[in-house]
Amino acid sequence: MPHQTPSFPHSWAKPPVSVLPIHDNWQVAAHANGFEIMQRCADPAYVELKCQTCERTHEKRHSVILGSTPICPHCVEHRWREDATAAGVKWLGRDPQHRKRGLYRARCGHVVARQFELIKRIVAGNCALRCETCQRFTEEAEARTAGWELVGPSPDRGSSYRRYRHRCGHQQDVARANMQTERVCCGGCGVSWATAPSFIYCMRFILPCGTQAVKLGFSRNPRSRLFHQLMCGPDIHGTLLDQVAIPTGRKAQRIEKRLHRCLEEQHPHAILPYSIYQDHLRVRSEIYHARLEPKILLLLDDLALSSRAT
Numbered sequence: 296m297p298h299q300t301p302s303f304p305h306s307w308a309k310p311p312v313s314v315l316p317i318h319d320n321w322q323v324a325a326h327a328n329g330f331e332i333m334q335r336c337a338d339p340a341y342v343e344l345k346c347q348t349c350e351r352t353h354e355k356r357h358s359v360i361l362g363s364t365p366i367c368p369h370c371v372e373h374r375w376r377e378d379a380t381a382a383g384v385k386w387l388g389r390d391p392q393h394r395k396r397g398l399y400r401a402r403c404g405h406v407v408a409r410q411f412e413l414i415k416r417i418v419a420g421n422c423a424l425r426c427e428t429c430q431r432f433t434e435e436a437e438a439r440t441a442g443w444e445l446v447g448p449s450p451d452r453g454s455s456y457r458r459y460r461h462r463c464g465h466q467q468d469v470a471r472a473n474m475q476t477e478r479v480c481c482g483g484c485g486v487s488w489a490t491a492p493s494f495i496y497c498m499r500f501i502l503p504c505g506t507q508a509v510k511l512g513f514s515r516n517p518r519s520r521l522f523h524q525l526m527c528g529p530d531i532h533g534t535l536l537d538q539v540a541i542p543t544g545r546k547a548q549r550i551e552k553r554l555h556r557c558l559e560e561q562h563p564h565a566i567l568p569y570s571i572y573q574d575h576l577r578v579r580s581e582i583y584h585a586r587l588e589p590k591i592l593l594l595l596d597d598l599a600l601s602s603r604a605t
Contacts, residue, residue, distance in 0.1 A: 476523035493547035507585035
């Protein structure tokens with residue numbers, strides 16, 4: 296006999312969605328939270344909710360309606376979009392790797408993943424958005440300026456340190472602040488301030504009170520000395536007027552001391568009192584009145600000529 300599929304009573308079949316009941320207490324709970332139940336879903340555990348704010352629908356378990364506070368996902372995403380616009384970034388969607396983060400296109404054009412709460416803090420002005428890609432470019436440029444190459448984060452030190460490679464091939468961890476100010480010594484080739492090439496320099500400063508001053512000194516990196524070490528604030532205007540290359544730091548130190556003795560003996564009244572610049576310059580001496588600037592520049596010209604002659 297041919298095989299026949301057994302028949303079951305019609306009452307055993309799954310009832311259609313249209314006849315599944317929407318209980319009154321479900322509808323009351325939905326209205327209390329700003330929703331309306333439109334219909335039951337194919338899965339009997341779910342219902343279709345219509346948001347009374349945005350009038351869009353979504354599916355939700357009826358147990359959530361009864362025992363919790365349902366939230367409209369469309370309204371939530373709308374708020375995320377508004378926060379992104381207020382923060383100056385473009386909303387791209389949720390981060391598939393983390394439920395509390397979104398994907399955004401920053402003003403620089405790069406895509407960044409950030410927590411929703413961080414975007415709110417940016418809108419409130421409590422912090423700023425920093426692009427990891429642009430930050431990497433910035434730190435690479437800082438390293439190149441100082442004669443190093445950025446390798447990556449420091450595996451052993453804190454977040455303020457990076458791993459760098461020197462021109463000699465040696466790698467070491469250096470605080471980023473020191474790399475920015477170019478105050479770093481290679482532990483591989485052993486070049487220190489005493490043996491490294493140096494400069495005798497002359498700088499001019501205009502203090503907030505209007506007083507102009509000049510400084511004679513020596514440094515392995517006069518630019519770093521000027522912008523990252525000497526001036527106490529942005530209200531001070533500093534200019535590197537001249538610099539003369541010296542073979543070693545030790546020799547530069549001896550020359551500097553000799554020049555200062557000459558200036559102090561010949562122009563004692565041109566030494567600027569410490570009280571005038573103590574709140575503006577991170578140095579306690581070797582600051583002269585601006586009228587001594589031509590004399591100091593002349594000394595540097597003579598020093599440059601004698602250095603070329605030797």
